[in-house]
Amino acid sequence: MGESIFDRSINKRNTLIKNRNILQTTYIPDQLPHRENEINNIVEIITPSLNKDKPSNILITGKTGTGKTAVLNYIGKELLKADPKEENCSYIYVNCEIVDNPYGILYNISNQVIKDQNSKIPFTGWSLDRVYETIAFHLDREDKVFIIVLDEIDRILHKNGDDIFYFLTTINEILKKSKVSIIGITNNTKFTEFLTPKIKSRLGEEKVVFPPYNPEQLQDILRRRAEMAFEPGILDEGVIPHCAAISAQVSGDARKALDLLRVAADIAERNGDNVITDAHVISARNKIELDAVIEVIKTLPSQSKIVLMSIIKNHEDKTKTVITGDVYAVYREICTILSCVVLKEKRVADLISELDMLGIIHARVKSFGRNGRTREIELNINKDIIEFVIKDELFEPMLNHKSSKQMTLM
Ligand SMILES: Nc1ncnc2c1ncn2[C@@H]1O[C@H](COP(=O)(O)OP(=O)(O)O)[C@@H](O)[C@H]1O
Numbered sequence: 001m002g003e004s005i006f007d008r009s010i011n012k013r014n015t016l017i018k019n020r021n022i023l024q025t026t027y028i029p030d031q032l033p034h035r036e037n038e039i040n041n042i043v044e045i046i047t048p049s050l051n052k053d054k055p056s057n058i059l060i061t062g063k064t065g066t067g068k069t070a071v072l073n074y075i076g077k078e079l080l081k082a083d084p085k086e087e088n089c090s091y092i093y094v095n096c097e098i099v100d101n102p103y104g105i106l107y108n109i110s111n112q113v114i115k116d117q118n119s120k121i122p123f124t125g126w127s128l129d130r131v132y133e134t135i136a137f138h139l140d141r142e143d144k145v146f147i148i149v150l151d152e153i154d155r156i157l158h159k160n161g162d163d164i165f166y167f168l169t170t171i172n173e174i175l176k177k178s179k180v181s182i183i184g185i186t187n188n189t190k191f192t193e194f195l196t197p198k199i200k201s202r203l204g205e206e207k208v209v210f211p212p213y214n215p216e217q218l219q220d221i222l223r224r225r226a227e228m229a230f231e232p233g234i235l236d237e238g239v240i241p242h243c244a245a246i247s248a249q250v251s252g253d254a255r256k257a258l259d260l261l262r263v264a265a266d267i268a269e270r271n272g273d274n275v276i277t278d279a280h281v282i283s284a285r286n287k288i289e290l291d292a293v294i295e296v297i298k299t300l301p302s303q304s305k306i307v308l309m310s311i312i313k314n315h316e317d318k319t320k321t322v323i324t325g326d327v328y329a330v331y332r333e334i335c336t337i338l339s340c341v342v343l344k345e346k347r348v349a350d351l352i353s354e355l356d357m358l359g360i361i362h363a364r365v366k367s368f369g370r371n372g373r374t375r376e377i378e379l380n381i382n383k384d385i386i387e388f389v390i391k392d393e394l395f396e397p398m399l400n401h402k403s404s405k406q407m408t409l410m
């Protein structure tokens with residue numbers, strides 16, 4: 001076999017990580033340490049389903065990365081072990097982050113309820129009422145409890161209101177044989193404030209809160225994963241405490257901790273290093289932060305990108321204090337080059353505030369000068385990210401623009 005440009009890269013990979021899959025956040029471990037209370041709690045609430053009795057609906061809240069999805073998946077598997085033929089209860093899981101409209105969610109539920117290919121609901125086209133009726137009909141052809149888990153329910157509410165919750169929590173009134181229990185999961189602790197009181201009390205018959213993990217718990221979770229993922233002796237002593245400390249500081253988020261460990265391992269591997277050290281964790285943290293900011297910038301609307309670009313252009317003169325008026329002047333010039341609509345100054349000021357809230361810039365109210373109140377604007381992103389903004393294809397026309405050299409600030 002001849003040499004390939006991939007050889008070097010292949011040799012570098014898979015030297016440290018024995019099983020990459022285990023470090024992915026989609027991997028669900030067999031054991032979920034430090035969630036025993038939450039698991040027992042939920043198990044107790046839903047146990048009646050094994051006798052075909054309807055359990056209370058449950059509302060589960062907790063910040064991201066506190067193990068909600070993992071626990072509910074685990075419970076689903078265990079329930080199936082207790083009732084392998086699904087004679088008494090069926091467990092239906094829907095992630096509302098992926099399907100976030102009522103039709104999509106009901107379609108997803110119906111697909112898990114209706115086994116007969118010829119009776120399936122079409123992917124689109126039916127009225128919601130018809131979908132509701134069909135699902136109710138098929139649920140009631142059996143005689144058992146359906147536990148429907150709706151993960152990330154706040155997504156639906158945000159976009160579509162609470163009709164679907166109304167349907168799902170009142171469906172028992174039309175069912176004669178089967179029964180439905182709802183388990184709603186949300187990262188948003190304020191979620192219930194947005195529900196109508198009736199639905200709020202129905203959905204939250206029982207409430208289970210998942211607290212953030214503390215640093216020791218995160219270390220424990222990481223250690224168990226690391227044992228499966230790495231050969232012995234690959235991790236420096238300080239790596240796991242460091243990953244745990246960083247994640248605990250912000251949010252007690254196990255996902256973040258696992259991300260840090262995985263990215264640190266990737267960086268070490270790519271460098272051809274033999275052990276994973278603290279330095280790799282620091283690089284991993286920087287890389288993750290950078291990627292997150294870039295993700296935010298990518299999804300900004302064009303007008304916001306132009307405002308950001310105007311701020312960047314103003315800052316090319318390092319000695320200058322940049323105020324709102326300067327930004328607006330450059331903003332107008334850029335809009336002209338790009339043939340974009342020029343927004344009013346007030347609207348641009350709003351976009352500046354939004355960038356400030358996203359943490360991309362700092363805008364401080366400064367003085368009450370001749371023009372009234374103004375804001376002093378600083379950039380809060382590093383060179384690499386500035387480079388990323390400038391290279392956006394939106395700004396391509398600026399590269400060839402002849403008069404750009406004559407512009408006041410360009
Ligand atoms: N107690 C735990 N033990 C092991 N891994 C956990 C534990 N809690 C969370 N994880 C892992 O952390 C990641 C995030 O958990 P997840 O259940 O998705 O959080 P949430 O749904 O609350 O945002 C997943 O990879 C999950 O497997």
Ligand SMILES: [Mg+2]
Pocket residue numbers: 068069070151
């Ligand atoms: Mg989740």
